[in-house]
Amino acid sequence: MATTSQQALDAEKLFDEINFSYKVAFRDNPTLQKVFQEALEDPGNARASILDVGCGTGGPVSSTLVAAGHDVTDIDVWQVMNGLCGKNIREKFLKADTTTFEPEKRFDAIFAIFSLLQMPYRTVYSTIFKFASWLKPGGTLILGTVPSDDLVVDKRLLDTSGEFIDGIDVRFMDDMIKCTFGTPNGWKRLVEAVGFEIMRMEHSSFKAKVPASYSQQHLFLTCMLGAKNSLMGPYPLPSTYCLPFMLSDEAWRPFQERLTRFEFEAVMKAVEDNVEILDVGSGYGDLPKAIAQKLGKSYAIEPNPDRMQVIENRNTDLGVQIKQGRAEALPYSDDSFDAVVAMWILHYVSDVEKALEEMVRVANRKAANARIVIVRGAPDNELVNLINNICAPIAALDAKENYVSHQGFLLTTATRIFSKNGFGDISLERVHAHCNFPETDFTLRCSKAAEILSEFWYRDHPRLEQMRTALLPALEKHFEDSPFKIGDQAVMLVAKPTPSLDLVTV
Structure with missing residues (x-):
């Protein structure tokens, strides 16, 4: 079983204790064998590179795959399994948690057989x-x-989509464990939201050998990764973006003070070979300050006069050249910079496409290291999803406007605008970040998180208190699994000039 960091020790202890009985109980599953057979019959899967997530003792998944001649990498949180799987299968075994696992290569196939059940x-x-x-x-x-x-008998236990139930206590063999379950349609919608195409779905009843009374319904999905980039999801994309959010310094500052940001270092790495760098929407000026410390100069645009003053006061002698302006009308001539950066600003602009076109206009495609760098939320950004799922519907009660901030829509729009204007060499990279809530008192921690999240985009909304109250149950559940932080996972998009001999100068 591959599970979350908070649950890993409990899962490891449980399965170390039952590993032998589990292997006996689940080794003869005819539907699972059928799924294997269909996968192995694919002519494109000869000597495939395969990741087995939650491999257990290595059977039946890894043992079947290895016997068929495939290159199998096994990951699991079970300590006992480390020795058993290596002994039984003699393939590469890694004691790893999926939340932190970073593979060194990409795989032809991934098997996750009952290994996601104990995750929230x-x-x-x-x-x-x-x-x-x-x-x-x-x-x-x-x-x-x-x-x-x-x-599930009591449908009230299902989430708002009616498709998943999160963290319910169920009997697993002779133990009670917390599990997450979804309906077949819920699983279908989830994998399609990521960009997978479902090739086959198998629904079957299974009776374990031990204990004799133990039986389960099983669902198997065989999916192919389509052409859609998962980091631009979830799919389907909306046809338009929501209204711009109001930027409140009073709401941003307490949030910013709790952030642990790794996208900052990623952006600095992305522009390490550039010399004329513009930061659009500089906030308190951390990025232009770091650039100026390295190059002796940098350029910043900030619409908020109070923030402009903060940047000027902090960077008097560093060479940060700051102008007041909006992303939709950058106060610079064409081809002024070899790099343009915009971190977390597109949801504040009134015209997203115009802002992106302005970034293209001031970026010099003919510069040797020309690039535009955008940072947005990942599709699994916990903070954005909490606000979208709980606060946005409440905000929409008084208007017929869309308040859901779809991060993938912004990345997709950026890709389209950049490609149309000669910056078609696009790459996307996942970047980690999180917001810290170190309060030791659980009630205070949940209350403080509800305050910060609700005010982040809705500080002056008339239903602010309703949002704060609605967030509390979700935050209590969140902090049970991840005690002191909420993920602010990001995606960094780097757009370089479309390869062409007549564009780049030496």
Whole structure:
């Protein structure tokens, strides 16, 4: 079982204790064998590179795959399994948690057979997106799970979508464990939201050998990674973006003080060879300050006069050249910079396409290291999803406007605008960040998180208190699994000039 960091020790202890009985109980599963057979019969899968997530003792998944001649990498959190799987299968075994695992290569196929059950739903959601980034284009994902429609009697336990139930206590062999279950349609919608195409779905009943009374309903999905980039999801994309959010310094400052940001270092790495760099929407000026410390100069645009003053006061002698202006009308001539950066600003602009076109206009495509760098939220960004799922519907009660901030829509729009204007060499990279809530008192921690999240985009909204109250149950559940932080996962898009001999000068 591959699970979350908080749950890993409990899962490891449980399965170390039952590993032998588990292997006996689940070794003869005819539907699982059928799924294997269909996957192995694919002529494109000869000597495939395969990741087995939650490999256990190595059987039946890894043992079947190795016997068929495939190159198998096994990951699991079980300590006992480390020795057993290596001994039984003699393949590469890594004691790893999917939330922190970073593979050294991409795989032709990923098998996750009953290994997502003990994860909270938000981690299941994130893990499926990660699976897409771990696969080669056109790669195969095979999921095995227990569907909720055969287990859940009280439909009130389902989430707002009616498709998943998160963290319910169920009997697993002779133990009670917390599990997350989804309906077949819920799983279908989830994998399609990531960009997978479902090739086959198998729904079957299974009776374990031990204990004799133990039986389960099983659901197996065989999915192919399509042409859609998972980091631009979830799919389907909306046809338009929501209204711009109001930027409040009073709401931003307490949030910013709690941030642990790694996208900052990623951006600095992305522009390490550039010399004329513009930061659009500089906030308190951390990025232009770091650039100026390295190059002796940098350029910053900030619409907020109070923030402009902060930047000027902090960077008097560093060479930061700051102007007041908007992203939709940058006060610079064409081709002024070899790099333009915009971190987390597109949801504040009134015209997203115009802002992106302005970035293209001031970026010099003919510069040797020309690039535009955008940072947006990842599709599994926990903070954005909490606000979208809980606050946005409340905000929409008084208007017919869309308040859901779809980060993938912004990345897709940026890709389209950049490619149309000669910056078509696009790459996307996942970057980690999180917001810290170190309060030792659980009630205070949840209350403070509800305050910060609700005010982040809705500080002056008339239903602010309703949002804050609605956030509390979700935050209590979140902090049970991830005690002191909320993920602010990001995607960094780097757009370079479309390769062409007549564009780049020496």
